[in-house]
Amino acid sequence: MASDQIRITPWEAEAFVDYDRLLKVFGAKPLTEYEIELLRSITKDVHFMLRRRVFYSHRDFDVFLQSYIKGMKTALYTGRGPSGHTHLGHILPWIFTRWLQEKLNIDLFFQMTDDEKFWHEEGQSIELTNSYAYENVLDLIALGFDEKRTHILIDTEDIRYLYPIAVRVAKKITFSTQRSAFGFTESTNIGMIFYPSLQIAMAFLPSELYGEPTYVLIPAGIDQDPYWRIARDIAPSMGYPKPTQIHSKLLPGLGPGGKMSASKPETAIYTTDPPEVAAKKVLRAYTGGQPTAELQRKLGGNPDVCSVFKMFEMLFEEDDKKLQERYLACRTGALLCGECKAVLAERVARFLRDHQLKREKARDRIEKFLLRTKFDPPPLRSCIMKR
């Protein structure tokens, strides 16, 4: 399939990809000033990830915002496949999602797909992915999500919430649909084949828990888009509003290519990394610099292919003016990679020290964030959906 050629599925994704081409392949719309102004009419200010198009494309984000403005029921939904500890690539969309939650003052439904990660990874144990789900919850809490408005569901333990909906979703999806959307083969296990019905069901769960059609916005990496295309196809026949999306680019790792990924831990910064270890990873990062300081002063560096500059742009420099100064200083050769990396290393270490303190304090608060402590499962027979 076409999207294979640019290697974007939920399980394999480059960074520094041609995001414009991705839009065309996936059929999503680029984020424009129209949607951003609509959001600004509600939120007053606009998050730097929008200004800089870290979140850069969408499906019906405008419809979601109009529904919100009209006073319809709305909710946020995102999730995490807990295959290990959280790294900065994971928390990028969460930081934006937390901001949205605060500005819109609406609920976030968060899915921990410990079953999916168990199914996907050979040799992985379900006990381990389930443990990581709880570890990852600590990061969500540390980022400041609102405990009253954040409802975390863990697939293996909360399946009774999803199953009444997933059963109906599963009937509407054939193996051949999956094959083309996800690149499944004859040797894919039947857990993986069934799994999309759970990720899609979660998009419809808010409607069932609230008992009214709910407009759901999903802020997530563009690599998750195949799920939402199917979800949007089947939503009308089930009586739900189509879930809407806002897609982020993928944070590059600190190496020469690819998204930040657990498969290359030396180029990924984990929230559990000791700050000094993380700082060292930054100091060893791949940059857009010249081979020597002399050449760099003469020719300037290239921030557009630099993993260090991307970290500033996508996470660690909220001030547009300062980011622009850094960009120009690099381009003109005024800023050497060593100095630039030292600044980032210090910011990363500072972030981690603060985050890790909050993360430890979060251990007593996990229960308050779990969906199961706040909602009853949707009854099988009185779902609002069409049959």
Add this chain to the structure above:
Amino acid sequence: MASDQIRITPWEAEAFVDYDRLLKVFGAKPLTEYEIELLRSITKDVHFMLRRRVFYSHRDFDVFLQSYIKGMKTALYTGRGPSGHTHLGHILPWIFTRWLQEKLNIDLFFQMTDDEKFWHEEGQSIELTNSYAYENVLDLIALGFDEKRTHILIDTEDIRYLYPIAVRVAKKITFSTQRSAFGFTESTNIGMIFYPSLQIAMAFLPSELYGEPTYVLIPAGIDQDPYWRIARDIAPSMGYPKPTQIHSKLLPGLGPGGKMSASKPETAIYTTDPPEVAAKKVLRAYTGGQPTAELQRKLGGNPDVCSVFKMFEMLFEEDDKKLQERYLACRTGALLCGECKAVLAERVARFLRDHQLKREKARDRIEKFLLRTKFDPPPLRSCIMKR
């Protein structure tokens, strides 16, 4: 695949098939005097369905009985796809299972697969299959199952019991395994594809609920065998004893061929049929008789292809001597089809009158038979299985 040629899958099955050939295709063993004597050493008498080889083949029935004799933990497991009301073809294995439960004094785990029937049948609603699950429970209670020892699980409502096990099962089964076992295609929905992991997980649930490896015997129609072949393949790697089976032949409908089936309601007798309606169905049944009474007296009938005789043999004549007399009277032309059908019609009507009284009284007792009222779900992390 070979078994396709004789049209036996869980969703399509003839009766009057060549059961010997089926044994060869499925690789099960014929039931012999060895297993029957082993059972007799426990139960003292032997059910007519065994004597007559209505239950005619098995996998490791002897291993199950030896385990029972040695005092290992054992349990029974069977189930029902609640696509409608119960007919006599369904209760045939239940009657035998109830007898086994009484004689062995062990628990029966019973699965109502309302999800599967919803997935399998186009236009079917989950509300309806779920309602039928409860209707079918009434038949189980009316047949006299022991409420303390009978634990009924309804897939859609009790998924939290199965999912921790099913997740592990699903990882061990690929789409291509399914395709060959069940004849699935590219256009099969992903619910159907996932479903076998639930039917198989149920075979392992007793081990989890008891907290010790449990030898499970599954009395069921031979058409369910594809599930158990997969279950037996993967059980050792999960730390469970291989589930064992005893297979029944399929009760023919009252027409000229095929198992009793909801697809031909005029040739099926439902437990909810008014007794006089059921009697009329019997009087219109296809028999092995001659075209005229005169020819019948002269040439005799053929009970071997007669749906009426099969009803006596498999359900309504427990007395071997009387059955033999009926067989000979037919063969010699002494018994005409009209008389024979009248006797069966009266027995069927009598059975239904009695059953329907018990069935109505059962409505207050449903809760006591539900697994969820008696067990906690197995914890995800402390399962006894290997990882």
